[in-house]
Amino acid sequence: MPPPPPQASLKLSESLPRYRPSKSFQDTHPNAEITSLDFDDSGEFCIAASDDETLQLYDCRLGKHQKQLFSKKYGVHLAKFTHTTTQVIYASTKENDTIRYLSLHDNSYRRYFVGHTGKVNCLEVCPTSDQFISTSMDNTLKLWDLNSQHFHGQLVLPSPLLAAFDPSGIIFAVATPHSAPPSILLYDLRNYDKQPFATFPLPDTKYLQSTRQAMPTWSKLEFSNDGKNLLLGTTGNHHYIIDSFKGSLVTRLIRDRGPPKRQNGHTWGTSGDVCWAPDARFVIGAMAGAGQQGSADGGKGGVGLWDMGKGIPVEGCLRPGWELECPREAGGAGCVAFNGRSGLFATAGREVVFWLPEMGEAGTGGIH
Template sequence: MSINGVKQPTNKSLISSSSTVQITKDVLTTCHPTKTFNYHQGTSITSLNFDDSGQYLISSGIDKSIQLYDCHKGIHYKDIQSQKYGAHSARFTHEGLNCLYASTLDPTVNEGNEDTIRYLSLSNNQYIRYFKGHKAQVTSIEVNPVHNTFGSSSYDGTVKFWDLKSSSAIGNISVGQNSVIAFDPQGIVVAIGKYPIGNSQTGKIRLYDLKSFDKGPFVEVEIPCLQNQIWNKLEFSNNGKLLLISTDSREHYILDAFSCKLLAIAKLSFRKDLTWMSTKYPYSGCCAFTPCGKFLLIGSPKALIHIFDLSDLKSDQEKPIILTRSNDIVKSNVGIPKIVLFNPKLFTFATADTTVNLWQPKNE
């Protein structure tokens, strides 16, 4: 994939082409929903994830299912039920149509298996391995972009690292609370985010070298933020320059990926709306970088997706830039864009609330 462009779809139902289009604000503002899928039966969707090739997309929801879609053909591909264990934070690995996912059921119903991570072959619905070690429900799973390893965070206050070939954790970091994690594009660094708890208005970002994480973080920065907000995703830009903190509040934060210096605050509202994008169930973030790292898409409860150009952000700037609501938006007629995720290979992005929607730019 080119850093400055992604493949341009040439047909609304078949999203595959060898042509490449530059990602610009003008093209992004022409994006509109071209496919809508309602295979979670109108219930809340909690995570989306594209595979490495960009061909496949998976969603998980509170209906205790994982749904698989073919983005090349623009079709629903498979329904995977997990009624016994629930399903959240479904993530593709680098091994074919295999995915990891967390359980969601109450331990009194689930016989204490709510902390188990499952490794599933989507091709034949067979479990490959179980990863046990957390002592409370797993809230997020992130796959290393380079290696066949992954990280997980849990309500037990730890972040654990795993090798796909072993059922036991290969590393553990005690965080003290639930957290969010992200790997840098080279798979060398892991970022761990602690959002504010109680009356605190300060979160923390820590960067660890994966080869020596037991020695502690090499960067630790406090982030001034809103009280009672929940951080639901960390994301490095593909160019490795920026780090995004996506929250359930009206504010989101863009940091320098090397120093974790706060470069920008996206404020979609100046009203003290405590329920801006807060939902009963967890979800994997309403913000996403474009593959080039130059733009940020942010969903709002107004059924809008705001588009911000990040080109002017500089690591040596004195103060954070305040990004406010602008005219660069696209409107959703298919529900609230509670989850937003850009395809890594194709010029399409996905949104979800109770339905999964694929967006594409209008053909010129």
Template sequence: MAIETSKVQDILPNFRPTRQFKAPPNNSYTSIDFDNSGEFLLLSRTDDTIQLFNVKAGAHAKELKSQKYGSALARFTHHSTSILYASTKVDDGIRYLSMHDNTFIRYFKGHEGRVTSLSMSPGSDNFLTASMDNTVRLWDIRSPNAQGMLNFDSPYLACYDPSASIFAVGSPPTHTVLLYDLKNYDKPPFATFDLFEIEKRYAPYGQKVGKGWTAMEFSNNGKYFLISTNGPGHYLLDAYSGELVHYLHRSSGLSGRLAPGDATNGPDAVYKSAGEVYTQGDATFTPDGRYVISGGGTQTGILIWDCQETPKSDNILEPISELPSSQSAAVVAYNPRHNLIASADKEVLMWLPDPELA
């Protein structure tokens, strides 16, 4: 599979689907992740499997079954042959799996509620989890016991910054994002972003207040902080001040997937059908940090926003481009090494720039 290496801004509007991989009926993908090398793609699916794809070959590589424990939030460690994923059955543990021989290396137990966020540190073998048990836990993949724990009110999301020196905890019901110094995580947060007034501002567009947050992410350039939602827009904040830079509006509205706090029929109900599947979020930054790509909500295809556009008085930013497709995009990822996009809902798509559009 040929992979372009041009600058992102030169080819981003030219991406088109080049590979499509069908899944069995009545299944949906709930998480997506590239390994550090950009050679492999990993996805969780609602049939309690984890799917591995070889990006260079443009082919499906392996299916890993987890029928006993279920699977969600599958992530590569810093070794492309080993992964972490959250259980959705039996317990609320994290499993560390070697894909080479399909054996478990270690279990991480302690959470007493469904894990809603799993983030691998960009600079070490540490990882971060958030759970419906109202805790955030810090782990080292070399030890089965948590290295640290913090108690919160509904800390459904957590992520590291690109330097791996800071982590953020998001609590939709309290409208807050808390920033912690990793070396002093047991001390109070050094910054708090309050989004209550921001959320109220966009409620007339159909944006939920205190609900609907599906993922959080720092941009690689350190400028921005993205809160993805399952509503008609995403919040792009200044990573230092927490002020709203843009409200990334999508006119098609809701994504059709549940956010962690939206579950109403018990912890397992959110995994059952396409309309009631909790996913990691359908928006992400490009590696240069300038653009955000996202699923189109109820429409098919992928939307693109330019974060560097001058903010308007209402801070509403419309997409600069829409990448057409016959398939919806419930989870989206941009390859960290190559100009390749992957998206999935009921099927997996790999996108490459079309040279004829250049």
């Protein structure tokens, strides 16, 4: 039985603004970009998938690169640890739409999950079992078990783009941005074949019209660690926090300068440039076209910290309280992930960067 989902063991309200880049890794091709990040259950390892068709494994305790693995024939995206430190699943970007189950120990495939007929755009492993979810451009969501090559459940939905398990592993959410209106659907894993028990429409037309924006592309769906809220990340100038019980909009997280631009123009996006901190109070995300020439900040880029513990402004838009500077050479924060076991978070663009608190300093943004 896999361990329970990690709980925040650190008081982050004071330490997060003191986080600084601790270690940078440039192990991919110089022109490659990293498209996904994930930590294993123990918090000891980080896996990065890159568009140069490699997987990079990092030891978080030692702060070192562990090994490189290749997937040249099939490509690699959305690499996710199973409940062991030596096995991952990932989506193919070439040849076919098969999901591959890889042993990192000997670089051999344990199983192939065949069934999708379109690009897989989301993979999520259940936090409490060996089940996982995939969504695809073939308009299906499939439920799998790591012990079988055949999917055991399927939902046909209008362009399912993202999925997420709640911390209990009982509920899963599905984002369908092309339904009318764009919505998030909640299902009980034990009765997934029935209608969703909750549907949260997210038209947000009044705000979008007032700011002359179209609905941005949705890029990340994640439950907070206490299960109370959902983070819906986008590729635009704002993200959404949604009450996971009522479906009401809690706040928009504003980032004025927009997201990082991806140099290589790949169509499969990233695993998301925004995430929850383990205490369910802070959200961490990319702030600018980090590392890009001509970006508003001169190419430095930044990581924003949104603190919901100080209350939500009347207009329902929350701006970052702090901004931390990314190393220029790292290529920004196209992917962001938090290691709830160790208190480390990682960002990735051209390089993987580990962040840890530096004692005795405040955040650099000066926005709060």
